[in-house]
Structure formats: structure tokens, C-alpha cells
Amino acid sequence: MSRLRRNVDANDWAKGPADAPVTLLEYGDFECPFCGRAFWELKRLESAVGDRVRFVFRHFPLTQLHPHALLAAEAAEAAGAQGKFWEMHDVLFQNQQNLEAPALLTYAADLGLDMGRFTRDLQEHRSLPQIQRDFIEGVRSGVNGTPTFFINGERHNGAYTAEALLAAIERRAGPDIEPMTGLPWEGDRVPRMGRPQSHM
Amino acid sequence: MVTLAPPPPASGIRSRGLPPGTRAPDLGLPATPDGRRITLADVKGSPVVLIFYPGDFTPVCTNELGLFNELMPVLGQFGAKVFGISCDSLWSHIAFAKELHIQIPLLSDFHPKGEVSRRYNVYREEDVGICERALYVIDGKGVIYWSYVSPIELNPGADGVIDALERLTGKQMEFPTFQPQQQRPQPEART
Numbered sequence: 001m002s003r004l005r006r007n008v009d010a011n012d013w014a015k016g017p018a019d020a021p022v023t024l025l026e027y028g029d030f031e032c033p034f035c036g037r038a039f040w041e042l043k044r045l046e047s048a049v050g051d052r053v054r055f056v057f058r059h060f061p062l063t064q065l066h067p068h069a070l071l072a073a074e075a076a077e078a079a080g081a082q083g084k085f086w087e088m089h090d091v092l093f094q095n096q097q098n099l100e101a102p103a104l105l106t107y108a109a110d111l112g113l114d115m116g117r118f119t120r121d122l123q124e125h126r127s128l129p130q131i132q133r134d135f136i137e138g139v140r141s142g143v144n145g146t147p148t149f150f151i152n153g154e155r156h157n158g159a160y161t162a163e164a165l166l167a168a169i170e171r172r173a174g175p176d177i178e179p180m181t182g183l184p185w186e187g188d189r190v191p192r193m194g195r196p197q198s199h200m
Numbered sequence: 201m202v203t204l205a206p207p208p209p210a211s212g213i214r215s216r217g218l219p220p221g222t223r224a225p226d227l228g229l230p231a232t233p234d235g236r237r238i239t240l241a242d243v244k245g246s247p248v249v250l251i252f253y254p255g256d257f258t259p260v261c262t263n264e265l266g267l268f269n270e271l272m273p274v275l276g277q278f279g280a281k282v283f284g285i286s287c288d289s290l291w292s293h294i295a296f297a298k299e300l301h302i303q304i305p306l307l308s309d310f311h312p313k314g315e316v317s318r319r320y321n322v323y324r325e326e327d328v329g330i331c332e333r334a335l336y337v338i339d340g341k342g343v344i345y346w347s348y349v350s351p352i353e354l355n356p357g358a359d360g361v362i363d364a365l366e367r368l369t370g371k372q373m374e375f376p377t378f379q380p381q382q383q384r385p386q387p388e389a390r391t
Contacts, residue, residue: 064270065266065270136373136375139362142357142359144267145266145267
């Protein structure tokens with residue numbers, strides 16, 4: 001159980017060098033509040049580890065729980081088709097309370113996307129197969145909720161604060177990956193959130 | 201304002217479940233949405249998936265049930281009947297199902313408390329009086345085909361169940377209906 005069944009490839013949204021010693025892959029849902037907290041933790045982590053970690057995002061929308069998650073994922077894909085996946089990814093996580101269709105159009109316009117194309121992509125559900133594929137592959141790889149992280153293909157079962165992720169990354173990659181500057185904003189600006197360890 | 205302390209933490213595995221090849225003990229428990237009692241005889245001929253979970257509304261269970269709920273169409277491909285079981289009352293189950301839009305019938309092992317969990321050897325008598333986090337796949341003849349007890353604090357995911365159903369039925373899981381695959385652009389450069 002719980003190893004990634006498909007390695008990261010050209011079909012994935014990745015940022016960071018392909019030959020980075022560590023690949024941190026998230027299965028996420030744009031409407032999931034835990035993913036929203038993890039988003040800020042990843043920002044902290046990213047600013048500390050620089051180019052030594054490659055970040056990958058795959059979709060895992062829980063549509064029964066989160067009615068806007070699927071359309072939001074499609075919006076990220078439609079932005080990606082115009083070269084702005086990560087920009088839209090960030091905007092969606094920063095506006096999790098506001099993922100209705102009109103809001104998505106506003107975000108797209110703000111990113112300077114070709115609106116005709118963006119709207120058409122959403123209306124035709126062009127990226128739906130890719131999103132469903134991410135979801136099903138995630139299930140087969142042991143994704144058990146959102147967010148679920150894999151570090152170099154192995155499921156990370158611990159907390160997902162920047163500190164916990166960095167510690168797990170160091171265990172995998174050794175001292176090569178020590179943070180350049182230490183993690184920023186410790187304690188104050190970002191809500192603490194770990195995967196609950198001690199409760200049912 | 202008075203804040204209630206959380207319940208004492210439980211961790212690890214205390215009860216090991218029943219191995220494959222064992223005749224599955226009967227259920228006979230009331231289920232959401234209408235309180236009707238479910239027995240294994242009701243679902244004879246179909247594979248059955250039992251999801252034992254420690255408690256309604258607890259964080260890991262919420263994730264776990266949410267995931268299986270999402271996967272109902274996939275489990276349906278194998279003709280599987282899926283049930284969640286915990287020692288909560290039926291009223292708690294109803295509230296939990298409503299809150300999470302859970303379509304999986306939730307069986308209440310509330311009275312006599314934990315009786316069915318005991319039969320499946322997944323009751324934690326000595327520490328917290330709840331059942332383990334355990335998964336069972338039962339074949340159409342009522343024999344346990346696959347079982348797994350997870351450390352109680354870890355959500356096991358659904359891959360083990362799907363793998364077992366594939367082996368049991370000899371069917372490969374099908375992807376949902378796909379439109380023609382679109383080619384993605386190359387990953388963007390880091391900005």
C-alpha cells in the first residue's frame with residue numbers, strides 16, 4: 001500500500017528542476033480547507049528550500065464534500081492550457097471561500113487569460129478526463145484524503161506543516177536539502193495545522 | 201466558557217481482525233437512512249465491503265468515509281455492497297451522513313455495544329470502547345476474502361479494497377467514461 005503508481009512525468013504540473021533530489025507531490029482539492037492551510041505551509045517550505053525540491057500537484061477533488069472543487073480544478077487546468085496553471089492554483093487556494101463560476105471568470109480575467117478559450121474549455125469540460133485520471137490513480141496509490149503528500153514516490157503519513165515536511169524531506173535526501181535560510185514566518189502568520197495524530 | 205477536553209487518544213492496533221477464509225459473522229444491525237436491520241443474507245451473492253471506523257465526526261474517519269463515499273460508483277462496478285460500521289448510535293450516524301452527504305449505509309453497533317465488532321475481532325474493549333479501523337471484503341458466499349486492520353490513527357485509503365475486489369471478481373477496475381485525452385503543454389518553467 002501507499003506507493004505512487006505512476007511516477008511524475010510530462011503530463012504533470014511540476015515546478016522546480018526535473019533533476020531535483022526531492023520531488024514533493026500533493027494530491028489536493030481546491031475547496032478543501034486542510035489543503036488551504038497546506039498551501040501556506042508549502043509557500044514557506046518553497047521559500048526555504050529553493051530549487052532543491054520539485055513541487056508537483058495532482059487533482060483529488062472530493063465532489064460529494066466540496067461542490068465547487070471539480071469546477072475549480074477544471075479552471076486550474078484551463079488556465080494551465082494557457083500557461084498559467086500555478087498562478088491559478090495560487091489564486092484558487094487564496095480564495096477558497098469564493099469558487100463559484102463567476103468568481104473563476106474574474107480570476108481568469110485578472111490573470112490575463114484568453115477568456116473565450118477559457119470559457120469554452122470549462123463549458124466543454126476539456127480537462128475532466130485528466131482530473132478523473134488523477135483522482136483514480138491517486139486512489140490506487142493509497143491517497144486517503146486531502147491533502148496527501150508523496151515524497152519521492154512514498155506516501156508521507158505525518159503532519160504537513162512546513163517543519164514536518166522539511167524533516168521528512170531531510171530524512172529522504174540527507175543534508176543536501178538543509179534549508180537555505182530557515183523557514184520563514186514561524187508560528188505567527190500561518191495557522192498551525194497538522195494531520196491529527198492522536199485522535200480517531 | 202468551558203471547553204471539553206478531547207477524549208483520550210488511542211493509537212496502534214489492539215485487535216487483529218479475522219483472516220481470509222473465515223466465514224463472515226452476521227451483522228443484524230440497524231442502518232441509515234431508515235433504521236432497517238441489515239444481515240449478510242440480504243446481500244448474498246454480492247461482494248460486501250465492511251468499513252469499521254472508530255467514530256462519527258472524528259477527523260480521520262471523516263476523511264475515510266468521505267473517500268469511500270466518493271468511490272461508490274467505482275465500487276459499484278464490482279457489484280459490491282458497501283457498509284460503514286461503528287459503535288455510534290443510529291442518530292449520530294444519521295447526523296454524520298447528513299453532514300457529509302454520505303450515501304453509504306452506516307450500521308450502528310450500539311446495542312449491545314460492540315457486539316458485531318467483537319464478532320469480527322476488531323473491538324477495543326480495554327482502552328476506549330470503540331472498534332478498530334478495519335476493512336473487510338467478503339465474497340458472495342459469505343466468506344472473508346480480504347481483511348486489513350489499520351493503526352487507528354491512520355486512514356488506510358481505498359487501494360487495498362479495490363485490489364481485493366479486482367482479484368475476487370476477476371474484473372479490472374474501469375476508469376470513468378473518458379472524453380478524448382487532451383495533450384498537456386510541457387510543465388512551466390519555475391517563476
